[in-house]
Amino acid sequence: MLELEGLSCRFGETVAVAEVSLRVPEGQMLGIIGRSGAGKTTLLRMINRLQEPSAGAIRFHGQEITRLRGKALRRWRAQCAMIFQHFNLIPRLDVLTNVLMGRLFYRSEMASLLGLFAASERALALELLERHGLLETALKRAGTLSGGQQQRVAICRALMQEPRLILADEPVASLDPRNAQLVMDALRRISREDGISVLVNLHDLRIARSYCDRIVALSAGRVVFDGAPDALTESRAREIYGAPDEESPAFETSHPFAVV
Amino acid sequence: MASPEEIETAWRARRRARLFWFAFGTVAFFAAFAISAQVAELSPAALIAGAPRMGAYFGQLIPDLRWPVLFAGAETPGSLAYWFYRLDIWLRLLLETSQMAALATLLGAGLALPLSFFASANLVSPRLAFTTRRLFDCLRSIPDIVYALVLVWAFGVGPLAGILAIMLHTLGALGKLLADVVENADLRAREALIAAGGSWLQATRFAVLPQVLPNFLSYALLRFEINVRGATVIGVVGAGGIGQELYAVISFNYYQEISAIVVLIILTVSVIDLASEWLRSRAMSLQ
Ligand SMILES: Nc1ncnc2c1ncn2[C@@H]1O[C@H](COP(=O)(O)OP(=O)(O)OP(=O)(O)O)[C@@H](O)[C@H]1O
Ligand SMILES: [Mg+2]
Numbered sequence: 219m220l221e222l223e224g225l226s227c228r229f230g231e232t233v234a235v236a237e238v239s240l241r242v243p244e245g246q247m248l249g250i251i252g253r254s255g256a257g258k259t260t261l262l263r264m265i266n267r268l269q270e271p272s273a274g275a276i277r278f279h280g281q282e283i284t285r286l287r288g289k290a291l292r293r294w295r296a297q298c299a300m301i302f303q304h305f306n307l308i309p310r311l312d313v314l315t316n317v318l319m320g321r322l323f324y325r326s327e328m329a330s331l332l333g334l335f336a337a338s339e340r341a342l343a344l345e346l347l348e349r350h351g352l353l354e355t356a357l358k359r360a361g362t363l364s365g366g367q368q369q370r371v372a373i374c375r376a377l378m379q380e381p382r383l384i385l386a387d388e389p390v391a392s393l394d395p396r397n398a399q400l401v402m403d404a405l406r407r408i409s410r411e412d413g414i415s416v417l418v419n420l421h422d423l424r425i426a427r428s429y430c431d432r433i434v435a436l437s438a439g440r441v442v443f444d445g446a447p448d449a450l451t452e453s454r455a456r457e458i459y460g461a462p463d464e465e466s467p468a469f470e471t472s473h474p475f476a477v478v
Numbered sequence: 479m480a481s482p483e484e485i486e487t488a489w490r491a492r493r494r495a496r497l498f499w500f501a502f503g504t505v506a507f508f509a510a511f512a513i514s515a516q517v518a519e520l521s522p523a524a525l526i527a528g529a530p531r532m533g534a535y536f537g538q539l540i541p542d543l544r545w546p547v548l549f550a551g552a553e554t555p556g557s558l559a560y561w562f563y564r565l566d567i568w569l570r571l572l573l574e575t576s577q578m579a580a581l582a583t584l585l586g587a588g589l590a591l592p593l594s595f596f597a598s599a600n601l602v603s604p605r606l607a608f609t610t611r612r613l614f615d616c617l618r619s620i621p622d623i624v625y626a627l628v629l630v631w632a633f634g635v636g637p638l639a640g641i642l643a644i645m646l647h648t649l650g651a652l653g654k655l656l657a658d659v660v661e662n663a664d665l666r667a668r669e670a671l672i673a674a675g676g677s678w679l680q681a682t683r684f685a686v687l688p689q690v691l692p693n694f695l696s697y698a699l700l701r702f703e704i705n706v707r708g709a710t711v712i713g714v715v716g717a718g719g720i721g722q723e724l725y726a727v728i729s730f731n732y733y734q735e736i737s738a739i740v741v742l743i744i745l746t747v748s749v750i751d752l753a754s755e756w757l758r759s760r761a762m763s764l765q
Pocket of ligand 1: 252261
């Protein structure tokens with residue numbers, strides 16, 4: 219159970235996230251939506267502590283996260299894996315090494331700096347790659363893969379961390395529909411089968427509606443909607459995205475990938 | 479919210495400021511040039527007066543070579559072998575000079591690489607980056623020949639002083655260049671490793687080092703080329719190698735030996751430059 223309580227983040231005058239309180243139960247797939255600048259990225263980064271909150275508390279199974287330092291902070295980061303819009307792989311290193319990067323916290327500093335990983339870790343990495351249909355790419359440079367493949371490698375890296383929580387910031391925003399579907403399917407499988415909560419920022423309402431158990435909408439850093447996808451009617455979506463201009467995404471109730 | 483008119487006004491003000499600074503810079507450049515020419519007594523008259531003397535000196539450097547005996551033994555005046563009669567010794571000294579440069583470059587670059595990460599404001603606190611950069615500035619602003627003079631006094635005449643002198647200057651020069659490369663690195667992958675629980679060292683090692691390594695190799699090789707020339711000059715103050723020999727023949731006015739040694743230096747430096755250029759293009763293609 220992840221609990222956010224009055225979580226806020228301020229950048230000078232700008233209030234990016236304002237007093238967000240949420241409880242995310244185990245295994246839930248939570249979609250976070252909202253227009254550009256609503257504070258979605260900042261919220262996820264605060265949970266991983268890449269961004270320091272200005273106020274509020276983060277608790278995971280009762281443990282206070284906001285005050286962690288040093289080794290304890292690194293342990294927390296290993297437990298809540300992050301997935302980025304631009305994949306953030308190391309382009310010049312091979313796919314297998316990129317996946318093994320998920321083990322950095324668990325290896326001794328010295329061994330990891332020399333690039334030494336246990337045979338069992340390599341076996342696990344290869345198993346994950348195989349499960350995501352990427353085994354043949356294991357020895358290729360990550361930078362040479364397609365965007366969809368890179369994002370799935372990033373998911374494998376995240377799973378190597380043995381995470382208890384996954385934070386995905388617009389994971390499919392730079393992918394074509396077919397690859398977006400593969401990535402979203404993988405994330406949903408992780409939440410369903412492994413019981414890991416997944417917090418995913420999405421700007422495509424249709425994807426959010428068809429994949430998530432629950433949707434939270436942010437506007438100017440505040441939670442303006444929190445409920446089941448079905449409760450997010452067209453008129454509620456209009457309110458969230460403001461006037462029905464080019465900012466508001468297509469609203470359809472059908473499956474987003476039905477046509478492809 | 480700013481209105482378009484306000485932005486237009488601000489933009490015009492910015493353009494005016496840019497124009498002003500451009501004009502100011504141009505005037506300052508020519509003023510600085512005039513002042514420094516005056517201080518350095520650089521005048522067209524002095525150049526014209528000195529030119530014939532230069533010509534006379536270079537005239538004496540031209541070796542006395544004669545076609546019929548060009549390939550005769552070292553005993554025959556007019557042969558190539560006569561001109562290069564101390565070739566074996568000079569080659570050994572040239573090797574010593576190149577080795578001084580190679581060792582100094584290795585040591586300097588080996589220290590500059592790790593230190594450059596501490597001079598990059600995107601990886602460490604601005605204060606530490608500032609301090610490390612000023613350290614590089616200090617090391618770099620002192621010419622290696624000045625280090626050599628001091629070190630010859632401390633360690634005695636010989637290559638050790640030369641190696642340390644070049645190493646210190648190399649550390650300063652490469653450290654600054656590398657820190658700039660590191661500051662321009664793409665840090666997205668590094669952030670991902672931090673987000674996965676990696677330490678500062680781990681994230682830097684895996685996500686930054688592979689990016690800067692080709693550039694690093696390229697700069698280190700370029701520095702090696704520069705250091706070969708530097709090691710020659712440094713020999714003049716008694717820090718070993720071909721420079722020490724060159725200084726001796728210049729002070730005794732052994733004109734033919736001066737030209738023979740200069741020809742050898744030019745050949746050596748060219749060969750090293752060609753080889754290192756080839757290596758550098760290989761290193762950059764790794765990117
Ligand atoms: N490092 C920062 N420094 C200053 N302001 C920031 C910083 N990061 C975010 N902001 C501001 O905080 C607000 C929220 O930004 P955030 O990136 O969280 O929005 P977002 O919902 O992820 O938007 P998008 O959909 O465009 O990614 C914005 O107004 C942004 O300008
Ligand atoms: Mg964002």
